[in-house]
Amino acid sequence: MTFVGRRVLVVEDEFLVSLLTIDVLESVGCEIVGPASRIAEATQLAQSELLDAAVLDVNVGGELIWPVAEELQRRGAPFLFLSATNQLTVFPPPFAAVPRLNKPMEKNLLLRHLSAMWGAVNKQQHNKHDQDAARRAGNPPA
C-alpha cells in the first residue's frame, strides 16, 4: 500500500495540532488538502476536492464535524476521527463504525488506519473518484 500522492483532507481547528498530522502525512508522501479550521471551509473542500481520505477533528471551533462527515460519506471517501473528545461525545449512527483515534496522535496507528481504509476501498469507489474528477474538470466549483 503506497501513500504517495494520496490526497488527504485535514480538518483541525488548532493549527499546531494540525501541523503534526500534516508532518506525519507528508512524511509518507501524502498530499494535504486544507488544513481546514472551520466547518464551512471543510464542507466546501469535502464537496469540491478530489479526496482519497480525510482526518477529521470532531469539535471544530465549537461546531461539530457531522456535516463534513456526511458529505464525505455521500461521496464515498473514507475518513477517520482524530479528536480529544471523551466518552460523552455522541457519535450519530451513520458514523458509529468510523475509526476514532485519540489525541495525542500516534503516527503508526494513523498510518495503519489509512492503509486499512484504502485496502477496503474497491474499484467502484475509485471509479466514483474518477467521475468526481471528470465532473470537476467539466464543471469547476465556484
Next chain:
Amino acid sequence: MIIQVTEAAQFSEKMLAMNEALLLGSLRQHELTDAAELLNLQLREEITERKKVEAALRESEERFRVLFELGPVAIYSCNASGVILEFNKRAAELWGRAPAVGDADERFCGSFKLVRPDGSFLPHELSPIAEVISGKISTALDAEVLIERPDGSRVTVIAKFRPLKNKRGEITGSINCFYDITERKQAEERRQFLMNELAHRGKNLLAVIQAIVSRSLSGTRPIAESRDLLMRRIQALARCQSALMTEGFEGASMAEIIHLEFEAFSEQVEAVGPDMKLNPRVAQTFALVVHELATNATKYGALSRPEGRVAIHWSIEGAGAVARFKFQWQERGGPPVVPPAHQGFGRAVLEKAAAQDFSAIPRIRFAPEGVSYEIDAPLSVVIADSGGGQFMIEAQQRPQLRMS
C-alpha cells in the same frame, strides 16, 4: 302505767327513730356536700386539663403553622380530587405564582408548567402527585421534576407526595413537599464541564507538545540548540497554562501572558494595553506567538543589545459584533534586520498559527530598523466566552498595564 310505759317506750322509740333520721339526714347532707365538692374539684381539674390541652394544641398548631410558612421546603395539600387546599410561601416562590385555593381548574400542582428531566412536557394530570391521589402509586418519594415559571425560568425540584386516608382506607387528599435543587444541579453541571474541559485541554496540550517536539527537532540545527529551543517553547506553554489556571481555565489574561514572557527584559520592553481575557485556544497560540517574537528578538533583534527596545501595544477598537482586537509589536535599536532565509517552526507559528487561530492575516515585516508584527482580528474570536460584552466595557475602564 302500761300505757305510760307504752307511751314512754313509744316516745323513746320515736325519739330514737327521729334522732336516727336526723343523723342520717345530716350524714346524707354531708355526703351530698362532699360528693358535690368532689365533683366540683374533678370538674375544675378537668377544665384546667382541657384548657391545657387546648393551649398545647394551639401552641402546636402555631408551631406547625410557623414551620409551614418559614421552612425552606415548599408544602401544599390537595383534596381527593387534587384541588389545592393550602400552600406555603416557599411553594408560591418556587412555582413563581400563587394558585387560586379551591379552584377546580388548578389541580395537582400550582406550577405554570412541569417538565420531565429529559426535557419533555409533563401535564399536571400525569404528574406523580396525580398518580398518588388516584391511588395508582402509594407514595412518590424523591421524584425529580422541573418547574417552569410563568416568566420562563426553570427550577429543578425533588418532590415527595403522601396520600391522606380515612378510617376505611379511602384517599381523602394528599400532603406534598418539594425543595429546590437547582443550584446543586448547576454545580454538578459545572463540575462536569470543568472535568471535560480539563480532559480536552490536557489531550490537546499533549498534541501541541507533540507538534512542537517534532518541529523543534527537525532540520539541521545542532542538538544542543534544538534542545534549548524545545525547552523554551514548552516553558512558554507552561506559562500559558498558569495564566489559564489563574482564571479557572475560562481564559487567560493578556497582560499576564506578556508579563510572564518578558520578566527578564522588563527594562527593554514596554507593553501597553487594556487588561482582557483571551479564550483558552487563542491564549495558547498567543503565548507561543509572543514567545517566538521574543526568541527572535533575543537572538537577532532588539533584545540582543542592551539599547534595543520593544514596544507592544494592543487595543480593542469598535464595539459589538464588529469590534476588533489589534496587537502590535515593534522593535527598535537592534542590529540591522536581515530577513530570515528559511521557514522554521517560529515562522509557522507567527504566520499560519496566528492566521488560523485568530481568523486574521498577521503582518510580519523585516524592515532594516526593526522587526514589526501586527494582528488585526475579530474580537469575538479571541476573547473569552464568559461575559465578553461585560469584559469589553471593563477593559476600557481599567488602568493600562505598563512595563518599563
